[in-house]
Amino acid sequence: MTATVPAAAAELIELDERWSTHNYHPLPVVIAEAEGAWVTDVAGRRYLDFLAGYSALNFGHRHPALVAAAVEQLGRVTLTSRAFHHDQLGLFCRELAELTGTDLVLPMNSGAEAVESALKVARKWAYQVKGVPQDTAEIIVAGSNFHGRTTTIVSFSTDDLARADFGPFTPGFTAVKYGDAQAVEAAITERTAAILVEPVQGEAGVVVPPAGYLRELRRLCDVNDVLLVADEIQSGLARTGTLFALDHEGVRADLYTLGKALGGGILPVSAVVGRGDVLGVLKPGEHGSTFGGNPLACAVGRAVVRLLRTGEFQDRSTALGAHLHERLNDLVGHGVAEVRGRGLWAGVELAPGGVTGRVASEAMMARGVLCKETQDTTLRVAPPLVITEAELDHGVDVIAEVIGTGR
Numbered sequence: 407m408t409a410t411v412p413a414a415a416a417e418l419i420e421l422d423e424r425w426s427t428h429n430y431h432p433l434p435v436v437i438a439e440a441e442g443a444w445v446t447d448v449a450g451r452r453y454l455d456f457l458a459g460y461s462a463l464n465f466g467h468r469h470p471a472l473v474a475a476a477v478e479q480l481g482r483v484t485l486t487s488r489a490f491h492h493d494q495l496g497l498f499c500r501e502l503a504e505l506t507g508t509d510l511v512l513p514m515n516s517g518a519e520a521v522e523s524a525l526k527v528a529r530k531w532a533y534q535v536k537g538v539p540q541d542t543a544e545i546i547v548a549g550s551n552f553h554g555r556t557t558t559i560v561s562f563s564t565d566d567l568a569r570a571d572f573g574p575f576t577p578g579f580t581a582v583k584y585g586d587a588q589a590v591e592a593a594i595t596e597r598t599a600a601i602l603v604e605p606v607q608g609e610a611g612v613v614v615p616p617a618g619y620l621r622e623l624r625r626l627c628d629v630n631d632v633l634l635v636a637d638e639i640q641s642g643l644a645r646t647g648t649l650f651a652l653d654h655e656g657v658r659a660d661l662y663t664l665g666k667a668l669g670g671g672i673l674p675v676s677a678v679v680g681r682g683d684v685l686g687v688l689k690p691g692e693h694g695s696t697f698g699g700n701p702l703a704c705a706v707g708r709a710v711v712r713l714l715r716t717g718e719f720q721d722r723s724t725a726l727g728a729h730l731h732e733r734l735n736d737l738v739g740h741g742v743a744e745v746r747g748r749g750l751w752a753g754v755e756l757a758p759g760g761v762t763g764r765v766a767s768e769a770m771m772a773r774g775v776l777c778k779e780t781q782d783t784t785l786r787v788a789p790p791l792v793i794t795e796a797e798l799d800h801g802v803d804v805i806a807e808v809i810g811t812g813r
């Protein structure tokens with residue numbers, strides 16, 4: 407079953423392809439409206455969202471409490487720049503710090519900016535506090551990482567496609583195999599400022615590290631006076647059933663990068679949160695962003711914090727996630743080689759010789775479920791946490807159908 411594209415959609419796709427830079431390869435669906443776990447295309451056809459904007463839509467499309475907060479703030483003030491104070495920033499930062507059990511908040515916009523900010527802070531901390539000689543700080547990262555698209559971040563990517571033709575690259579990074587704490591230990595030197603890690607690697611295919619790995623990283627950081635920086639941009643904010651994916655191992659980071667769902671799927675909101683003595687190395691003029699911490703972002707971020715405070719979304723992810731994994735595991739041996747993940751988040755590794763991730767995604771789309779492949783052979787399943795069990799079952803039935811029958 408191949409996707410038939412309605413005429414109105416085909417015209418708009420043509421327009422996109424003519425005028426927007428070809429840095430993505432989207433499915434041929436043109437979304438015009440969305441609510442909760444559902445989107446509607448320009449021809450009025452409804453689709454179940456099994457991707458949730460790569461976890462930016464953890465609370466579903468247009469969650470009423472988030473839209474209300476945005477609308478209320480749109481009627482007051484949206485931007486001041488950080489040249490002036492406004493009445494939302496301090497409240498947002500305090501509420502986010504209280505939710506996350508951290509001391510300070512550095513608000514930014516995109517996820518990549520949050521990661522960049524954390525890297526700069528870690529380097530400055532290394533020079534000013536740890537005593538690393540100027541311009542020699544090292545940061546250890548994991549192989550197969552994904553932390554964004556800036557020049558510095560792709561400098562330590564191990565994905566050729568993300569790096570090719572974008573050099574020269576920023577030095578000061580060492581990549582070691584994800585999940586291998588001994589390799590991290592061997593890479594630590596007196597100049598190591600930080601270990602940057604995704605507690606679950608999303609883009610790599612929803613890869614959960616071996617039990618104890620994250621705890622061991624924490625120990626290595628403590629012993630060697632190194633910062634643990636957890637990139638929870640995709641894994642955090644209830645996606646895995648807890649506020650942070652690190653919580654599954656009872657581990658605390660020194661800095662966390664947050665993004666995606668922090669903006670409630672409404673606007674880009676990111677932040678670095680963490681230890682006051684670490685973020686405290688930044689002084690006026692050393693770092694910033696025109697839009698970071700703007701009133702609209704803060705008002706929406708505060709509403710996101712209120713939703714997370716209830717624990718409802720964490721609980722939904724845990725309960726629905728258990729159901730999802732049980733159902734997906736039944737497909738192992740029937741077109742599925744392996745299922746990975748945690749909470750309402752799964753990487754479905756398609757069996758070699760069967761359908762590719764792209765073909766499966768297109769076939770799912772034709773059956774009214776939107777999902778997307780990562781790494782060619784993995785279907786990334788990350789529905790909004792507001793999805794019902796019946797809807798989840800429907801999506802899994804469609805996966806089963808598609809991998810059983812191909813197109």
Ligand SMILES: Cc1ncc(COP(=O)(O)O)c(C=O)c1O
Nearest residue numbers: 516517518552553554637639640
């Ligand atoms: C773990 C992680 N870090 C950083 C980013 C970059 O976020 P953004 O696309 O908002 O720059 C992503 C995006 O997928 C991510 O998954």
